Structures are given as structure tokens and as C-alpha cells.
Amino acid sequence: MPDFTYLGGCVRRLVFAVLVLALLCGGAVTADMPAAAVSPVEPLPADTGAAGLQEMFLRLHTTARLMQVVAHPDDEDGGVLTIESRGKGATVLLQTLNRGEGGQNKLGSNLFDVLGVLRTLELTQADRYYGVEQRFTRVADFGYSKTPEETFQKWDGHDIPLGDMVRVIRTFQPDVLVARFSGTDRDGHGHHQASAILTREAFHAAADPERFPEQLKEGLQPWQAKKLYIGNVCDWGAKTCADEKYTVELNTGKTNPLLGESYIQFALDGLKHQLSQGAGAWTVEPGDRFAFYKLVDSVLPSTTDSKSHEKDFFDGIDTSVTGLAARLGAEKSKAPFLQAALVELQTKVTQASAAEKSDPTKTTDALLSGRQIAGRLIEQVKQSGLSLAAKAWLEVRLRTKKDQLDQAANLAAGVGLHVNVDVPVGTDPDKAYMAVPGESFDVTAHFSRKANVQLEKVELDLPSGWKYREIKKASTAANSAMSFRITVPTDASYTRPYWHRNDPETDALNTIDDMRYVTLPFPPPPVRAHAIYVLDGNVGVTRAVAMVKYKDESEKELERAVAVAPAFSVMLEPGQQVIPTEGDLVCKVKVAVSSNLRSAGQGTLHLEVPAGWRAEPATLQLDFHAAGEKAESEFSVFHDGLKEERTQIRAIFESGGKKYSEGYSVVTREDLDTFYYYQPATQHVSVVDVKVPHGLKVGYIMGAGDDIPTVLKQIGIDVSLVPAEKLATEDLNQYGTVVLGIRANDTQKEIAENHQKLLDYVSGGGTLIVQYNTGVGDFNKDDLTPFHAQLSRIRVSVEEAPVQILAPDDSVFHYPNSISEKDFDGWVQERGLYFMDQWDNEFKPLLACHDPGEPEQKGGLLRAQYGKGTYIYTGYAFFRQLPAGVPGAIRLYVNLLAAGHEAAMASS
Numbered sequence: 013m014p015d016f017t018y019l020g021g022c023v024r025r026l027v028f029a030v031l032v033l034a035l036l037c038g039g040a041v042t043a044d045m046p047a048a049a050v051s052p053v054e055p056l057p058a059d060t061g062a063a064g065l066q067e068m069f070l071r072l073h074t075t076a077r078l079m080q081v082v083a084h085p086d087d088e089d090g091g092v093l094t095i096e097s098r099g100k101g102a103t104v105l106l107q108t109l110n111r112g113e114g115g116q117n118k119l120g121s122n123l124f125d126v127l128g129v130l131r132t133l134e135l136t137q138a139d140r141y142y143g144v145e146q147r148f149t150r151v152a153d154f155g156y157s158k159t160p161e162e163t164f165q166k167w168d169g170h171d172i173p174l175g176d177m178v179r180v181i182r183t184f185q186p187d188v189l190v191a192r193f194s195g196t197d198r199d200g201h202g203h204h205q206a207s208a209i210l211t212r213e214a215f216h217a218a219a220d221p222e223r224f225p226e227q228l229k230e231g232l233q234p235w236q237a238k239k240l241y242i243g244n245v246c247d248w249g250a251k252t253c254a255d256e257k258y259t260v261e262l263n264t265g266k267t268n269p270l271l272g273e274s275y276i277q278f279a280l281d282g283l284k285h286q287l288s289q290g291a292g293a294w295t296v297e298p299g300d301r302f303a304f305y306k307l308v309d310s311v312l313p314s315t316t317d318s319k320s321h322e323k324d325f326f327d328g329i330d331t332s333v334t335g336l337a338a339r340l341g342a343e344k345s346k347a348p349f350l351q352a353a354l355v356e357l358q359t360k361v362t363q364a365s366a367a368e369k370s371d372p373t374k375t376t377d378a379l380l381s382g383r384q385i386a387g388r389l390i391e392q393v394k395q396s397g398l399s400l401a402a403k404a405w406l407e408v409r410l411r412t413k414k415d416q417l418d419q420a421a422n423l424a425a426g427v428g429l430h431v432n433v434d435v436p437v438g439t440d441p442d443k444a445y446m447a448v449p450g451e452s453f454d455v456t457a458h459f460s461r462k463a464n465v466q467l468e469k470v471e472l473d474l475p476s477g478w479k480y481r482e483i484k485k486a487s488t489a490a491n492s493a494m495s496f497r498i499t500v501p502t503d504a505s506y507t508r509p510y511w512h513r514n515d516p517e518t519d520a521l522n523t524i525d526d527m528r529y530v531t532l533p534f535p536p537p538p539v540r541a542h543a544i545y546v547l548d549g550n551v552g553v554t555r556a557v558a559m560v561k562y563k564d565e566s567e568k569e570l571e572r573a574v575a576v577a578p579a580f581s582v583m584l585e586p587g588q589q590v591i592p593t594e595g596d597l598v599c600k601v602k603v604a605v606s607s608n609l610r611s612a613g614q615g616t617l618h619l620e621v622p623a624g625w626r627a628e629p630a631t632l633q634l635d636f637h638a639a640g641e642k643a644e645s646e647f648s649v650f651h652d653g654l655k656e657e658r659t660q661i662r663a664i665f666e667s668g669g670k671k672y673s674e675g676y677s678v679v680t681r682e683d684l685d686t687f688y689y690y691q692p693a694t695q696h697v698s699v700v701d702v703k704v705p706h707g708l709k710v711g712y713i714m715g716a717g718d719d720i721p722t723v724l725k726q727i728g729i730d731v732s733l734v735p736a737e738k739l740a741t742e743d744l745n746q747y748g749t750v751v752l753g754i755r756a757n758d759t760q761k762e763i764a765e766n767h768q769k770l771l772d773y774v775s776g777g778g779t780l781i782v783q784y785n786t787g788v789g790d791f792n793k794d795d796l797t798p799f800h801a802q803l804s805r806i807r808v809s810v811e812e813a814p815v816q817i818l819a820p821d822d823s824v825f826h827y828p829n830s831i832s833e834k835d836f837d838g839w840v841q842e843r844g845l846y847f848m849d850q851w852d853n854e855f856k857p858l859l860a861c862h863d864p865g866e867p868e869q870k871g872g873l874l875r876a877q878y879g880k881g882t883y884i885y886t887g888y889a890f891f892r893q894l895p896a897g898v899p900g901a902i903r904l905y906v907n908l909l910a911a912g913h914e915a916a917m918a919s920s
Contacts, residue, residue: 052537052557052573053685056140058098058278061423063270065368068420070101072361075409076331079105079186079237081177081211082193083203084153085112085135086289089192089243090142090279091264092303096325097143099268099275103412104144105184108135109173109207113516114153114841116786118290118759120717123892124516126679126689127288128153129509133684134286136533141282145184147531149176152513154520155841156809157202158863160195160209166520167206174210174217175227180531181218182232185408188325189215189237190305194244208242215240215309233401238329240309251302255319258304265301276301285683333358336409346397347406350389357385357413364420372424373464373548379421380550386414422554426462429470429543429556431455433574434495435610438562441678441686443640445560446577446608447538449504452497454483455558455574459492459543467492468544468551475538477501498539500576507575508676508690510535517840517896534687537573564682572686579613581606582665582693583675586719589661590897592727593653593701599726601627601647601695603663604675607636615667617645622659625651634665656701656899663693698897703828704728705910705917711747713739713763715756715783718891723902729909736760739769748916749779749909754891757796758787764794771798775879779912784846784887798878801885804849806869808861811839816860818870824858824907827914831907835900844888847871854878859888875911882912
């Protein structure tokens with residue numbers, strides 16, 4: 013299992029009705045998509061009680077809709093999102109192009125798509141603080157890009173991400189579209205620039221019926237946002253900005269009494285959940301903090317003052333509830349009922365707000381009455397003579413208002429719905445209950461209420477083909493409980509990402525497996541419920557997600573949404589194996605099979621191996637007795653190992669006439685929701701022509717986490733992991749070479765504390781390999797190199813960039829493997845990052861490369877003799893290449909390990 017996939021889990025219930033899922037997909041409500049999206053996460057304190065109700069009143073008074081576009085998770089301007097959503101009541105959506113799957117992971121060694129799942133969970137947790145909805149496109153983060161041209165080349169042009177953005181705009185229908193970045197070199201990262209360029213294009217493309225007409229056939233309508241703004245026009249956090257550079261200035265440092273801190277501080281509380289990005293320690297001091305945005309396009313008359321400034325993004329737009337009728341323009345006459353009904357709706361909201369402190373009962377009555385008005389209006393709009401575009405526009409806003417009235421009424425009435433699966437509490441996250449196609453399970457719904465609230469009924473909202481029946485009920489004055497038995501059809505879909513990449517190391521686009529959920533963070537939980545209640549003749553609705561309880565490693569009881577999984581999960585460990593051509597002609601393959609069946613099960617496990625290879629044993633019989641049980645098996649695979657090649661080994665478990673050939677990992681953390689990463693039960697095998705120095709013992713001090721030691725062990729190198737906390741007492745002289753893992757200085761304080769010990773080890777004859785760090789300032793300040801050298805943020809992002817060998821006579825290119833420029837073919841994602849940009853003459857640069865149009869960079873691999881030993885700094889991205897089985901990178905890395913030991917190894 014990946015090493016961070018379970019880090020605890022805090023997943024509970026929140027009825028957070030945001031937008032009709034059917035509208036997200038351009039169709040009508042179906043059994044698969046209940047009337048309102050429901051989150052399984054416990055509400056923040058700011059969204060509960062009196063504070064939550066006050067914020068809902070703020071939202072109920074406006075129809076403003078804003079959409080911000082960024083490139084990656086953590087790009088978002090959380091302060092602006094929070095002030096618009098929580099401070100002004102706007103309905104806000106964050107469009108993030110990709111899921112950050114090409115980034116670095118500061119929590120562990122997992123990269124690519126499993127990192128993308130984690131970062132999606134981190135971002136959606138941050139979104140709860142911002143108070144926004146979240147959408148994505150299908151493009152992937154393929155790593156750092158220096159230009160938008162390279163970015164669009166990787167993404168097969170503009171139209172794929174643009175089409176997804178247009179879909180979101182046509183669905184969400186923002187009044188204002190905001191690009192976080194400017195679309196210029198000022199933005200840095202090519203993805204950042206691309207996000208703003210695409211936003212400008214989408215502003216017009218979404219309104220053009222000739223663009224992406226297939227979306228119109230699905231039921232979406234063209235949509236023209238009224239105004240377009242760009243960001244990054246002044247320095248982030250600056251207190252002043254030249255008048256001509258901006259149009260809107262927002263003080264996100266202003267304190268919100270309901271939040272108890274400023275908007276930017278509250279947003280940062282959310283951003284800190286993005287721990288894989290290193291955001292956990294970020295802080296913002298109290299005080300003014302300004303964000304500046306520039307108006308670059310508009311379909312409205314000018315709303316700027318003499319300095320070309322506006323007070324707000326929505327200047328010139330009527331965002332009042334009653335203003336919806338006037339915004340219909342000439343079509344207003346086709347809905348003669350609308351104006352009076354909107355006035356009545358607004359009156360109910362005003363009455364509810366006024367009564368909130370003096371008579372809470374009247375507050376609930378007014379809110380539920382408003383809910384009925386909104387529901388009636390939606391039906392009238394559907395039956396009216398309005399155009400399809402006008403109907404879509406009104407329905408989106410009226411449904412949002414109805415959902416907000418639901419939330420407000422539930423808060424005012426003190427009602428709640430909680431649904432739990434009736435199974436024993438799982439002892440760890442991997443053993444928590446999973447629904448299996450073809451099986452049945454029971455859930456119990458608890459409806460809590462105050463006096464005078466009458467429960468009408470509780471119903472389950474299940475996907476098509478699922479069935480349920482009530483099996484028990486009980487009721488008291490404050491609580492009602494109903495139990496249901498749910499039957500899962502044999503063809504039920506698993507709870508999994510709706511997208512995938514066939515080759516995450518090279519593909520820059522995701523394949524969409526289920527278009528119903530395109531642009532959503534994840535598919536919705538499969539088992540949801542709603543309760544209908546009555547108070548003084550008015551009807552209300554509250555919703556919930558069915559939850560499963562489990563315990564984390566500290567025995568803390570947590571819960572997460574019930575999910576559907578295969579009866580058996582099959583995983584090869586590890587997912588990548590490197591086999592040296594000169595090694596033994598047998599390798600070990602471990603297979604883990606886990607059962608989700610609550611009853612006994614059995615089956616046979618076998619491997620599919622390349623032609624000419626064989627596995628022993630040929631098959632294994634496995635027996636399971638309870639859900640969560642895991643069987644680990646080992647096969648010996650005999651191979652020819654004669655030529656360098658890439659191939660794969662596949663595991664298949666057969667049971668009950670079905671074949672299971674994929675597995676999943678639970679991706680969660682105590683502060684996050686939970687989701688699942690699926691992968692084929694396949695081990696990618698790289699047969700590599702690599703010579704390994706005999707007798708070399710390596711000590712590896714892990715940094716942020718990488719899989720380099722695993723690969724080194726596979727090819728026969730004696731590697732020991734040295735805990736950083738034991739560095740002060742560890743006898744380093746037992747190792748011929750000591751390696752500092754990626755970002756070791758950033759993540760392990762003991763490295764800097766013991767840097768003199770490390771240098772003494774080198775001086776005494778050892779070899780020290782230091783890999784890249786991102787904390788440039790700290791690295792340079794601590795003076796961690798034996799001679800002066802300056803770490804920089806220079807990187808070479810094009811993995812195909814030609815590499816020049818600067819010191820062809822150096823033993824690094826000859827022992828024990830002969831290295832040529834061909835060994836830099838087939839690298840993935842990037843050449844390297846965080847190169848040195850200055851160094852004393854004692855350092856010898858060994859390689860040079862550069863991105864197109866840039867000068868040669870020689871600071872990616874430096875070697876120095878220090879005393880009797882060898883010091884090597886490398887910024888080349890071996891942490892990506894070795895797990896990917898890139899032959900040339902493996903050979904070069906082995907040579908680096910052997911550097912300084914050539915004579916001793918040759919004589920042994």
C-alpha cells in the first residue's frame with residue numbers, strides 16, 4: 013500500500029446543498045443524482061448554529077455568482093474567495109485545471125495519480141473554509157513548464173481544457189469570471205499562464221453556440237459572463253498598487269466577526285490542509301492585506317470611476333433577488349408571474365432575518381414558506397414560454413436559492429439527519445466496511461428534531477438498479493430511527509475516480525471513464541438519504557450521506573462515506589521492479605489479495621508473465637473468512653534476463669467465476685475526506701543492463717520520501733535506511749556511501765544539526781551524495797557544502813533536453829557502467845530541479861543541459877574531493893527516473909554511488 017494513503021480520517025456529515033447534480037451534467041434529475049449534492053464531511057463551526065444561520069441570511073439576499081480559474085491546487089486566492097463567499101454571500105466556484113499530480117510530495121514517496129487524488133482531497137477540504145464549489149478539467153499536471161506554449165503542446169492544444177471550462181461556465185453561469193493569473197511571463201509557471209489565457213478565451217467561447225456544440229445537444233445553453241478580471245497584476249500581499257494596474261482592490265485582512273478572524277486568516281486555515289504542498293506552517297499576520305484585480309473585458313457599460321476603479325467585482329450587475337425579473341429583459345413579459353413571486357420570496361427572507369433573535373419559530377416558518385415559493389417558481393419557469401436559455405438561467409438561480417433556504421431552515425429548526433451502516437466498527441481504515449456488488453447491508457437513519465417538528469418520512473437516494481426496504485422504525489420526542497436493508501446490484505459501479513491515465517509518467521491528459529461526473533472532484537457517494545419534515549404546515553427537507561465507522565491507528569473512532577468496492581482487491585507489491593541483466597535469473601513477486609466479503613470466500617491466484625518466463629507456483633489457493641482479511645503471497649519468477657527491455661507481470665485472482673485483476677488503496681488523512689485510488693494488478697518490469705559494485709554498503713537517510721532505496725535493493729545493492737533522528741549516534745564509517753534523500757534538509761532538522769559529522773565522514777574517505785532541496789534560503793544559510801556553493805531554483809523542465817557530458821574522463825561515466833549521452837534518453841517529466849548556480853573551483857561540474865532558449869545549466873551535478881572522500885550534489889530528477897525504471901538513469905546513479913570507491917571495488 014502507498015505509504016501515505018492512510019494517515020487517519022475525519023469524514024462525517026454535512027448537508028451542503030450546492031447545485032443540482034443534474035444541471036452539472038446537463039440533464040434531468042435521475043435516481044443516480046438526487047436533487048441536491050450532499051457532502052459527507054462534518055460542517056465547520058462557522059457553518060453551524062447562529063453563525064451559520066447569519067451567513068445563510070447573507071447568501072439569501074444575493075444572486076451574485078463568481079468563478080475563479082487557477083492552474084493547480086494551492087494556486088487559489090483563498091482570501092478573495094472567502095471574502096466574496098462568506099463576506100458578501102456570493103455563490104462562488106473554483107475551477108482548478110489539474111489536480112497537482114505532477115508536483116512534489118512533501119509527505120511521502122507517492123507521486124503522479126495517487127498524489128492527484130490526495131491533492132483533490134486536500135483542496136476540497138480547503139474549499140470548505142473558502143465556502144466554494146470545486147471543479148476540474150481533464151488536463152493533468154505533467155510537471156513544471158516554463159512556457160504556455162509547452163503547456164498547450166502537452167495538452168494537445170487549447171480546446172480540451174477550454175471545452176471543460178466552457179462546460180463549467182455554461183453549467184454554473186457566473187456573473188463574473190476571474191483569472192487568478194495574468195497570462196503573461198509575470199505568472200512564471202507555464203500552467204499559470206495557460207490558465208489565464210484559457211479564461212480569456214472561455215469568456216467568449218462559452219457564449220458562442222458554435223463552440224462546443226455537443227454541449228448544447230446535452231441540454232446546456234450558451235452563457236455570457238458579464239465581466240472578466242485577471243489577477244497577479246501587483247505583488248501578492250502588497251499594500252499599494254499603481255492605479256492603472258488594477259480595477260478592484262479587496263482588503264482580505266479585514267476581520268469577519270462571524271469567523272473570528274480575517275478572511276485571509278480563515279482561508280489560510282483551509283489552505284493549511286494542503287500538507288503535501290508544505291502549506292501546514294504558512295502564516296499571515298493580522299492586519300490589512302490587499303488583493304488587486306484588473307477588469308480586462310466586459311459586456312456592460314463602464315462602471316469605473318475617474319481612476320478606472322470599481323468598488324466590487326459586481327459593480328453594474330443587479331444581484332438582488334427581485335432583480336432577476338428585470339435581468340430577463342425583453343423576455344420578462346413571458347413570465348408575468350415572476351416579479352410578484354420574487355418580491356414575496358424576498359419578503360420571506362427579510363421576515364426570517366428579522367425574527368431570528370426575537371422569535372425563532374417565525375424564522376423557520378418564513379424560511380420554509382420561502383422554500384415553497386422557490387419550488388413553485390421553478391415549476392412555473394419550466395412550464396413558461398421563456399426561451400431555453402432564459403429557463404436555464406432562472407432555474408440555476410432559483411434552485412440555488414431553494415437549496416440555501418433548505419440549509420437555513422434546517423439550521424433554524426434544529427433538525428438533522430445522520431445515516432450509518434449497521435456493521436461493527438472497523439479496526440483500521442483498510443478493514444472498514446465496503447459495499448460489494450451482489451450483497452446486502454443495513455443502514456439506520458437517525459432524524460433529530462426540536463419540538464413541533466413532525467417527521468413525514470425518510471427515503472434513500474440510491475443509484476439506478478439499487479433496491480431498499482424498511483425493516484424497522486422507532487421514535488421518541490427528539491429522535492426517530494429507521495433501518496433499511498439495501499441490496500447492491502451485481503453490476504454496481506465501484507467508488508473510484510471517473511478518470512485515469514494509461515501511463516501517468518508520460519500522459520498529460522486524463523481519459524474520462526464516466527462523463528456523468530466530468531469536471532467534478534469525485535463521483536458522489538452512492539448511498540444518500542433525505543428526510544421530509546413538517547413544521548406548522550410548511551415542508552422542509554434535510555439530507556445526509558450514509559457513513560461507515562472505523563478506528564484509526566490511535567483507536568480514535570472516525571467515519572467515512574460508505575463506498576462500493578470489488579469483492580477482492582489485488583495488488584502487486586511493489587508496482588515497479590527493476591531486474592539487472594547480470595543478476596540472478598529469478599526474482600520475487602509479492603501479491604496481496606484483500607477480501608471485502610462478509611462471508612467466506614475462496615479462489616485461485618496466478619501470474620501472467622512474459623513469453624519465455626515462468627512463475628512458481630503456477631497457482632495458489634486462497635481462502636478468506638471475513639471482510640478485511642488480507643492474504644499475502646510470494647511467487648518466484650524465472651526470466652531470461654538477457655536483454656534490456658520493459659515488460660510487465662500481471663496478477664489475477666479467480667473466484668466465483670469472476671476474475672479480479674485490480675486493486676485499490678484508501679487515500680485519506682485525519683483532517684480529510686476519504687477516496688480510493690485504483691490501479692491494475694500489474695508490476696511494470698524494467699530489465700536493465702547495469703553492473704553493480706560488489707561489497708559497497710550504502711546508508712540512505714530519507715528526506716520527504718522517495719522510492720530510490722527500493723530500486724537499489726532490487727538491483728542488488730546493499731542499502732540500509734538510516735533514520736535521521738539516529739544520525740547523531742550512527743556509525744557512518746560502516747557505509748562506503750551515504751545518500752541524503754530528496755528534500756532531506758527541508759524535512760529533517762537533524763541534517764543541519766549533524767552537517768559537520770557528515771563532512772567529517774567525507775573527509776575520512778566516505779562518499780556523500782546530496783540530492784535536491786527546495787528550501788534554498790535555509791540550505792545556503794546553513795552552509796552545508798564543504799566548499800562554497802549556492803543553491804538556486806534553476807530547473808530544466810524538458811525531459812528531452814539534450815545533456816552534455818562535461819568531464820568525459822571522470823570515473824562517474826566509466827565505473828562500473830559506461831555512460832554516454834544515450835543514457836539520457838527516455839527520461840520522464842523533467843531533467844532536474846534546484847541546480848546550483850554558483851560554486852568554488854573545488855567543485856567540478858559533470859553535466860550540462862538547458863531548456864529551449866535558455867543558457868546552459870551546469871550546476872545539476874557537481875563533484876568535489878574533500879579530504880580523502882567525495883562529495884556529490886545532484887539536482888537531476890533521479891527520484892522520478894529510478895522508480896520509472898529508466899535504464900540510463902539507473903546506471904548513472906549506481907556510478908554515483910560507486911564514486912570514490914573505484915580502486916577499492918576493482919581490487920575486491
